[in-house]
Amino acid sequence: MKHVRAYKANLSDIATVAAGHPFRGRIEPTEGAETVVVQMRDTSSSGVNWRSCLRTEVGGRREPDWLRPGDILFPARGNVSLAVLINESVGSLQAVAAPHFFLLRVSRSDVLPAYLAWWLNQEPAQRHLEQNAQSSTLVRNIARPVLEATPVLLPPLPRQEQIVGLASAMQREEDLLHRLRQTNHQIMTGLARDLLAD
Numbered sequence: 001m002k003h004v005r006a007y008k009a010n011l012s013d014i015a016t017v018a019a020g021h022p023f024r025g026r027i028e029p030t031e032g033a034e035t036v037v038v039q040m041r042d043t044s045s046s047g048v049n050w051r052s053c054l055r056t057e058v059g060g061r062r063e064p065d066w067l068r069p070g071d072i073l074f075p076a077r078g079n080v081s082l083a084v085l086i087n088e089s090v091g092s093l094q095a096v097a098a099p100h101f102f103l104l105r106v107s108r109s110d111v112l113p114a115y116l117a118w119w120l121n122q123e124p125a126q127r128h129l130e131q132n133a134q135s136s137t138l139v140r141n142i143a144r145p146v147l148e149a150t151p152v153l154l155p156p157l158p159r160q161e162q163i164v165g166l167a168s169a170m171q172r173e174e175d176l177l178h179r180l181r182q183t184n185h186q187i188m189t190g191l192a193r194d195l196l197a198d
Helices: 113-120 123-132 144-148 157-197
Strands: 007-010 015-019 035-038 072-075 094-097 101-106 151-154
Touching: 015 144, 072 113, 101 113, 113 123, 113 151, 113 157, 123 144, 123 151
Parallel strands: 035 094
Antiparallel strands: 007 151, 015 101, 072 101
């Protein structure tokens, strides 16, 4: 099989970049609301914790950009710039991204959204963002043109699929280890309490 080389593109060549939902003022919880908003605290390297998302009314003149599988959320500010993939677990939930996220949508069929999310979290992309971010003393801000100019290396689709498969296997292992550490901690705490009770 002939080895097909990866080629380089800017993020704006392969995805659209939009701002999160424009809430006016604070995002207030609404009892019984059918819609949720994803905020920074709801995301981690494993994805979105839908149970922790705030239920709220999503208003506005135009139809909101509801999140769908394949979307990527990227924080516009903060010291950790972690791309998070929206996967099938969003189900039929109507959800929007908070304003401090950029919403990325892949616009080409030869790019896997999961691969793009993985690439944005790797050192070459992170270094570009680090070098071009506007930093205040406390928080760094990533402007839209900086994100759009992020270089992305694109291998052929089968290679992208391999990388995504490997990354998700490693993430599952990481999650298992985390749960194991929590269980071990609970066992040790329980032992210590039993000793005190003796």
